[in-house]
Amino acid sequence: MMLLLRNVSKMQRIFEHARKSNRKNKNAILSISDISKSFGGVKAVNKCSFEVKENTITSLIGPNGAGKTTVFNIISGLAKPDAGAIRLEKKNIAGMPSYRIAQSGISRTFQLTKVFRNLSVRDNMLIAKKTNDEEIKKVLKGVYFEKSLDTIASELSYGQQRLLEIARALLMPHKLLMLDEPTAGVNPRIRQELRAILKNLRKEGKTILLIEHDMEFVMDISDRVIVLNEGRVLREGRPKDIVKDKRVLEAYLGK
Amino acid sequence: MYEYLIAVFAYIFIYIILVVSLNLAFGFTGLVNLGHMAFFGVGAYASALLTLHGIPWYIALPASGLIAGSFGAVIAAITVRLKGDYFQIVALGLAFIAIAVSRNWISLTRGALGLPGIPDIIKNNFYYMLFLFAVALLSVVFLYWLTNSETGKIFQAIRDDETAAAVLGKNTYLYKVLSITISTFFAGIAGSLFAHYISFIDPTIFDLEFFVIILAMLIVGGLASISGSILGVTVISLLLSAISFVFTNISPELIGAMRQMLLMLILLLILIYRPRGMFGKVDV
Numbered sequence A: 001m002m003l004l005l006r007n008v009s010k011m012q013r014i015f016e017h018a019r020k021s022n023r024k025n026k027n028a029i030l031s032i033s034d035i036s037k038s039f040g041g042v043k044a045v046n047k048c049s050f051e052v053k054e055n056t057i058t059s060l061i062g063p064n065g066a067g068k069t070t071v072f073n074i075i076s077g078l079a080k081p082d083a084g085a086i087r088l089e090k091k092n093i094a095g096m097p098s099y100r101i102a103q104s105g106i107s108r109t110f111q112l113t114k115v116f117r118n119l120s121v122r123d124n125m126l127i128a129k130k131t132n133d134e135e136i137k138k139v140l141k142g143v144y145f146e147k148s149l150d151t152i153a154s155e156l157s158y159g160q161q162r163l164l165e166i167a168r169a170l171l172m173p174h175k176l177l178m179l180d181e182p183t184a185g186v187n188p189r190i191r192q193e194l195r196a197i198l199k200n201l202r203k204e205g206k207t208i209l210l211i212e213h214d215m216e217f218v219m220d221i222s223d224r225v226i227v228l229n230e231g232r233v234l235r236e237g238r239p240k241d242i243v244k245d246k247r248v249l250e251a252y253l254g255k
Numbered sequence B: 001m002y003e004y005l006i007a008v009f010a011y012i013f014i015y016i017i018l019v020v021s022l023n024l025a026f027g028f029t030g031l032v033n034l035g036h037m038a039f040f041g042v043g044a045y046a047s048a049l050l051t052l053h054g055i056p057w058y059i060a061l062p063a064s065g066l067i068a069g070s071f072g073a074v075i076a077a078i079t080v081r082l083k084g085d086y087f088q089i090v091a092l093g094l095a096f097i098a099i100a101v102s103r104n105w106i107s108l109t110r111g112a113l114g115l116p117g118i119p120d121i122i123k124n125n126f127y128y129m130l131f132l133f134a135v136a137l138l139s140v141v142f143l144y145w146l147t148n149s150e151t152g153k154i155f156q157a158i159r160d161d162e163t164a165a166a167v168l169g170k171n172t173y174l175y176k177v178l179s180i181t182i183s184t185f186f187a188g189i190a191g192s193l194f195a196h197y198i199s200f201i202d203p204t205i206f207d208l209e210f211f212v213i214i215l216a217m218l219i220v221g222g223l224a225s226i227s228g229s230i231l232g233v234t235v236i237s238l239l240l241s242a243i244s245f246v247f248t249n250i251s252p253e254l255i256g257a258m259r260q261m262l263l264m265l266i267l268l269l270i271l272i273y274r275p276r277g278m279f280g281k282v283d284v
C-alpha cells in the first residue's frame, strides 16, 4: 500500500515536471493588452497587460485596492474598459456583454460569494448547466461540499456557500476559471479544503486565473505570478523570481 | 345573496389572474411593477373598444392580453437595462399616462363618461363566473408550469443575484423583458374579463386603490408562491366582502373606509407576524 502511494506521488512529481517544462510551448488562452479603467479620478487599472497560458495557474497578487477585482470585472464584462483589448483564444471579447463572455468560456467567482439565496443547491447548479443529479453531485463532491441538493442556499454557512459558488463555476462549461480570493473570509477548515481543491484542479490541468492573498500558498500553487500595484503590472514571473523581488516586497511592506 | 356570492367569486377569479401575474414579475423575477394595474386598465379599454366596434370577444380577449403585453414589453425593453429602479418609475408613469389618455382622448374613450354597454361574453352570471374560473385555472396552471421550468428558475436566479446569473451565461435583460411581457399579458387578460363582466368602464379603473388591494393580496399570500397568491386573494376577498354582510345598515362610504382599514390591519399583522406572507418563499 505504502509502496503504491509512493509510486503514485512519484508519478505525480514526474507529471508536474513535464507540465512545468512544457509551459513555454503552451498557448495563451487569455491575453490582455493595455486595459485601463478609471472610476471618477481613480485609475483603478492602468495599461495592464498579461497572459494566461493553457493548463497553468496564474495568480494576480497585490495590495488591497491594487485593481485586481477590477481586472476580473473587465475580463468578465461586468466593467467596460476605457481602453485595451482582451482576447480569449483568438476572439476579442472586450466590450461584449458578460453573458456572452461567459458563453465564450470564462467562468468566475466573486470576492464576496454570490449564490442564488432562495434557490436550492440543485437549482443553483442547474443555472450553470442543464444536467442530471449525478453530474451535479460529482462536481459538488469534488469541492468537498457536504449538504443535500435540496438545501436552500441561504441556509448554508458562508463557507459552504463559497464551495457551492466554486462548484457552480466549475460546472459551467469553460476554458478559463477565475477565482477572486477563494480562501478569504472562511474558517480554517474550509480554507484547507479550498487549498486542496485548488491543488486538485491544478493536477487536472485546469487553466486558472487566481486572486489570492496568502503568499506562501500563491508561491506554492502558481505557475506564474503577476504583481499588480496601483493598477499597473509591477512585476510578472515565476513564483521563485517574484519572492526575491525587491520592488514586490516594497509594494507589500512599504504600505 | 346568491347573486352576491357569484359576484364575490367572479372577482376572486379575476384577482387571482392579476395577483399571480404580478407575482411572476415581483415575487419570481424581482421586478416591482408599480404600474401593473395600468396594464389591467389597458386590457379593459382595449377589449371594450374592440367589442364595441363589432369585433367578437374571442378575438378581443386574447388581443387585449397581447396589447397590454406589447406595452409591457416596450416599457421593459427601454427601462430594465438601466441600473436602479427605472422600470418601476416608468411603469408607474404609464399608469398616469393611461389615466390622461382615457380622460382626454374623448373621441376614443369618451373621457370621464366612460364606455357603457360593453357586450357580455356570457349573459348568465353564474356561467360567466364558471368561465372566469376556467380562465383563472388555465392562467394559474400555465404560470405554475412556467415558474417551475428552466426559464422560471432563471427568473428567480436573476431576482436573487443578477450579476451571478449573467456570469453564468444568462442574458438577464432578455429574461426580464420576457417576465414583464408575460406578466402584463395576463394583466391585460384580467382587464378584458373585468370589462365584459361589469359592462362599463371609466378612467377610475386606473385608480391606485386597486393596486393597493392586489399588492396586499400578493404580500399576504407571500412572494414567489402561486398557492400563496391564490390564498391571499381568497382570504382578503372574503374578509372584505364579509364587512358588507355584517354591517348591513351602514352607508357605502363607511363600508369603503372600513374595508380599507381592515386591509391595512391584515397587512400590518402579516408584516409583523409572518413577514414572508402565508406561503412566501422569499422576503418582502
Ligand SMILES: Nc1ncnc2c1ncn2[C@@H]1O[C@H](COP(=O)(O)OP(=O)(O)O)[C@@H](O)[C@H]1O
Residues within 6 Å of the ligand: A039, A042, A043, A044, A062, A063, A064, A065, A066, A067, A068, A069, A070, A071
Ligand atoms: N465600482 C467602483 N466605483 C468606484 N471605484 C471603484 C469601483 N470598483 C473599484 N473601485 C476602486 O478601484 C480601485 C481598485 O479596486 P479593486 O479592483 O477592488 O482592488 P483589489 O481587488 O485589488 O483590492 C480601488 O481604489 C477601488 O476603490
Ligand SMILES: [Mg+2]
Residues within 6 Å of the ligand: A068, A069, A070, A111
Ligand atoms: Mg478585490
